Amino acid sequence: MEKFSSHTGVGAPLRRSNVDTDQIIPAVWLKKVTRDGFEEGLFSAWRSDPSFVLNQDAYKNATVLVAGPDFGTGSSREHAVWALQNYGFKVVISPRFGDIFRGNSGKAGLLAAQVDDKVVQRLWDYLDANPGATITIDLESRTVKAGDGVDAIEDSFTIDDYTRWRLLEGLDDVGITLSHEDDIVTYEKSRPSFKPATL
């Protein structure tokens, strides 16, 4: 996993709340058995609409998605994170994330930055007024910045300490756990015999 310290990229305003993972990547796309190629299915129901934000030239190379509250609710499909990453997104900003989606994001290296409602509103207004403008997300200082001068937006975002550390270090989950294999072995010795087994 790549280390993440800070990122500056084109912001795309997704003026919708409750964007569930079925909208991010419909179930029909879950049939693939590889980890790449999901970008084509990203927001697929909306992509046929020419006015959809990602169909506009200014946002073609967007890497920072600014969405309404409850982004990534619903199905546990991690494909939603892969689809966003395959498309090129590095960061999603929202006032509130679905729990499973937020967990999946941290593990795959997509930064889910939780900000205040008002910050999303200001970012939306800023991006609409300045299509193609960039947003900077600094994971070290947990800040999001956009614009210059008196109207500049600078605020903090929330991310739990552990996920932040892992993203900063670019650490793989399984490797971290296997470094504590002794603890797992010890635990297994204490499991009662009535616990079920499949084999």
Added chain:
Amino acid sequence: MGKTLAEKIWDEHVVRSHEGEPDLLYIDLHLIHEVTSPQAFDGLRIAGRTVRRPDLTLATEDHNIPTTDLDKPIADLVSRTQVETLRRNCEEFGVRLHPMGDIDQGIVHVVGPQLGLTQPGMTIVCGDSHTSTHGAFGSIAFGIGTSEVEHVLATQSLSQAKPKMMAVEVVGELPVGSTAKDLILSLITQETTGGGQGYIVEYRGEAIRKLSMEARMTICNMSIEWGAKAGLIAPDQTTYDYLEGRPNAPQGADWDAAVAYWDSLVTDDDAEFDKVITIDASTITPFVTWGTNPGQGVPLSGNVPDPASFEDDNERIAAENALRYMGLEAGTPMRDIKVDTVFIGSCTNGRIEDLRVAAKLIEGHKVAADTRILVVPGSVRVRLQAEQEGLDVIFKDAGAEWRGAGCSMCLGMNPDQLTPGERSASTSNRNFEGRQGKGGRTHLVSPDVAVATGILGHLAGPADLAELEKAGA
């Protein structure tokens, strides 16, 4: 201070705890299926890792498989590839698999309980958000992503931050004609799709104690639809009666030891929840959704709401979008909404008790003209049990379609899909845009409402059927 039920189970499964890090939890049972596992096995292969505990892992084929023409190869190439990939992976890594054609095949959340693998006090995970179903037995069960599937395969453990604790106290008794599905749909609308976020929810109280295991599973199944990490119900005699004698349930001295342990799985009197919600079950009536998320619902006796009635901007816009997608006008009585397809099945309502209720209601009636009813059992064993009881004949006599077992139209990954604009009343769990097929319009309902709707051709409840019978007599 005492502990909640969920805290007890959690604490008993901590392998490693370290300040500032999530707990490393041991996983007692890992369920897998063809959709969220291929990339996880791929990950193991790339890293040269093995499945640590194949004996605590179980695979079944459910999401993609057709419910008709079961003797032929899967027509959809991509579906077939996923199913074949699962078979290869299970073979290579030594995982027990119940494939199509096997008597224990079915929806993963129906199969676990029916085998007796789902037991109180366990930690259970699966790459599927409706894993919360298994909480009905008094276990901590939740959905995980594919990276986590890989992690559990490799280490039989999972790093998790401890969620907050919530109690949903259900006082009173459900009136006749109201079901567990109506209760959970009402709760989700009351609390919205985000209301449970960050919590493990314990459903408690008189009404819950009186529910069967099937009904408890329906409740816990939909915990994720209001955002909860997991939902669970303390085990009791109803739980033990369901489990005893099942193939993977403990036997002999192990059974006694297990029951002694299970008896300890209650929230202590002096335990404190971070949040408590109280619902009066006696106020629950048949409940249906009008929108495109499970929190957009009204009583069947109500009307399609006016988006302007929502104070919150986001909710108002969501309601406007939903009405446009659903092709509905504000103020329309829910009972006036005509339905094309009725789907009875899924991990929410595809168990034997659901089919018994549906068959009892449908007996002696005919499916309305221009409406179809699909009945899809949750597992092969549910199908066989139903056939043994003659339920299939009752459904077929009424004009309903009797299918093979699987997830089917709940999520439209197999050929059972709605066409654009087609409207369904569905006993499943999600009414998201396109969930049951591109452009399809879903109303979530109980099995009772599903049957009445299929017979009358518009959204209706058991009381409407009784009216019809009275008029007929």
